[in-house]
Amino acid sequence: MTTTEIAGTPVERDAEGFLVDPSQWTREVAEEIARENGIELTPAHWQVVQFMRNRYLETGSAPSIRSLGKESGVPIKELYQLFPKGPAKLAAKIGGIPKPRGCI
Amino acid sequence: MPQRIVILGGGTGGTMVANRLRRVYSASEATISVVDRDDRHVYQPGLLFVPFGLARVEDIVRPRRRQFRRDVNFYESEVEQVDLDEHRVELADGTRLPYDVLIVATGVRLQPEETEGLTGDGWRERMFTFYDVPGAEQLAAALERFDGGRLVVNIVDLPIKCPVAPLEFAFLADAYFTERGIRADVDIAYVTPLDAAFTKPVAAERLAGLLEEKHIELVTEFSVGEVDGAGGKIVSWDEREEPFDLLVTVPLHAGAGYVSRTEGLGDDLGFVPVDPHTLQSRVRPNVFALGDAAGVPISKAGSVTHFEGEVLTENVRRFLAGEELDASYDGHANCFIETGFGKALLIDFNYETEPLPGRFPSAVGPLPLLKESRLNHLGKLMFQWLYWHALLPGRDLPGISAQMPSHGKEHHPEHV
Missing domain, CATH: 3.50.50.60 (FAD/NAD(P)-binding domain)
Incomplete structure (x- = not known):
């Protein structure tokens, strides 16, 4: 676990780069983490990131890729175009929430 | 009036917990009812061997009802839904089962x-x-x-x-x-x-x-x-x-259908969110879950179910007695991995500690961790006997505890 400064804010991140404390997240932090992963955030990205983050804050767990596809308004195929390789994982990282479960 | 304990699912977790609870309570203290949609208990680790002709289906399937102690009621039916407010399970055949404690152990559904x-x-x-x-x-x-x-x-x-x-x-x-x-x-x-x-x-x-x-x-x-x-x-x-x-x-994989049909009981895949250390559900204090049906951050595995079962049994007792729950489940998992040619690996881990090399202390002597050996393969084969004769009846397995042993693990392994 390391503390780094992103967009002028000190944030704590785990070994894989996920925020340890979701309350340290800001939109600027999201943009910076996205850039680290080669993504420039568009409104479509934001729609997904916000959906992930809200769901996590409401229920305590991130949605699976399947419910993300059904409920975020962005079909799974497009999710993979927006967030190559692992949409749920990347959107969680950018949204400042822990790595989605299931990876266990 | 006896306490009413209803267990949904008569597989590894449900059977073991029914039998353990039956030893905790006399028949006049509690009724224990188990519901399952069929009467075929499959020794699931055996499924791996069937495709290669190394096990036959008749060797790995036994009647569910024969795995229970006396005075466990078995209902063979699908579950329609749970009424969490009225503390009642509704079966597909119309039967209603009121409960003081509900235990969800219905595993997963392939989709x-x-x-x-x-x-x-x-x-x-x-x-x-x-x-x-x-x-x-x-x-x-x-x-x-x-x-x-x-x-x-x-x-x-x-x-x-x-x-x-x-x-x-x-x-x-x-x-x-x-x-x-x-x-x-x-x-x-x-x-x-x-x-x-x-x-x-x-x-x-x-x-x-x-x-x-x-x-x-x-x-x-x-x-x-x-x-x-x-x-x-x-x-x-x-x-x-x-x-x-x-x-x-x-x-x-998803959880059982009735979990999704019961508002608030499951997450979006139909698994039941529980406190990872007590196994009490987040939705109601008198609902618990274990095994593949539970939403906890550890592998879905028989060993996990077994270790959870020990803690869950104690927590049902404490809940009904109005005592504070035991938060001691640590995510312990222990799995043999068959690697072919009569050898296997063993991995042992929990919520905090990933599988590491070293040696696992067991009743038959130390077993090598994360390393191929014949001894591990024999351990895997022997386990089938223990499953039917010790684990399901709810006996403690010698030398194997619900909590993960740290002893024997190399905590700073050299990467290979």
Whole structure:
């Protein structure tokens, strides 16, 4: 676990780069983490990131890729175009929430 | 009036907990009822061996009702839903079971139909799963017929039961084709949505090494969007393709249907969120869950269910006595991994500690961790006896505790 400064804010991140404390997240932090992963955030990205983050804050767990596809308004195929390789994982990282479960 | 304990699911977790609770309470202190949709208890680790002719279905299936102690009521029915406010289970046959404590132990449901094309052309002809009894038997026949080509072992999505089973299948397939003398004519590929061979780094590295040694191709970060049975290929969401002549798939997993039909009981995959240390549900204090049905951040595995069962039994007792719950479940999991040719690995881990090399202290002496050995293979075979005769009846297994032993593990392993 390391503390780094992103967009002028000190944030704590785990070994894989996920925020340890979701309350340290800001939109600027999201943009910076996205850039680290080669993504420039568009409104479509934001729609997904916000959906992930809200769901996590409401229920305590991130949605699976399947419910993300059904409920975020962005079909799974497009999710993979927006967030190559692992949409749920990347959107969680950018949204400042822990790595989605299931990876266990 | 006796307390009413209702257990949904008569598999590993439900049976073990019913029997343990039956020893805690006399018949006048509590009624214990178990509901399951059928009367066939499958020793699930045995399913891995059926396709290779190393186990027969009749050896791994027994009647559920014969695994219970006296004074456990067994209802054979589907569950319609749970009325969480009225503390009552509604069965499909109309029976209503009121409860003081409800235990959800209904495991998972395979959902091949959720993947486009998987249940279409070629399903159960050249595309199989060994995760259920009919699938394992059909695959045995298909493997016998198979005399060359590309075998793809694929996991559709996580979480799945026994995340090591597909790896074991690939290892055993390598041994099977070698023994048949046709290994040179068979390509084996292991295609996973994970970014490595396994979920945890040290074990992933060792297992990737084993795949390489056995000439099994590893394809990572491949999430299946579509299966083309007629064309013989799986296609990922990001439009990569893996061709196959024979596909062995682990379909999407979800919790039991009634969990999703009961508002608030499950998460979006139908697993029941519980406190990871007490196994009490988040939705109601008198609802608990264990095993594959529970939403906890650890592998879905029989050993997990077993260790959870010990803590859960104690917590049901404490809950009914109005005592504070025991928060001692640490996510302990312990799995033998068959690697073929009469050998196996052993991994032992929990919420905090990933599988590490070293030695596992056991009643028969130390077993090597994360390393192939014949002793581990014998351990895996011996376990089937223990399952029916010690684990399900709810006896403590000698030298194996619900909490993970730290002793013997190398905490700073050198990467191989």
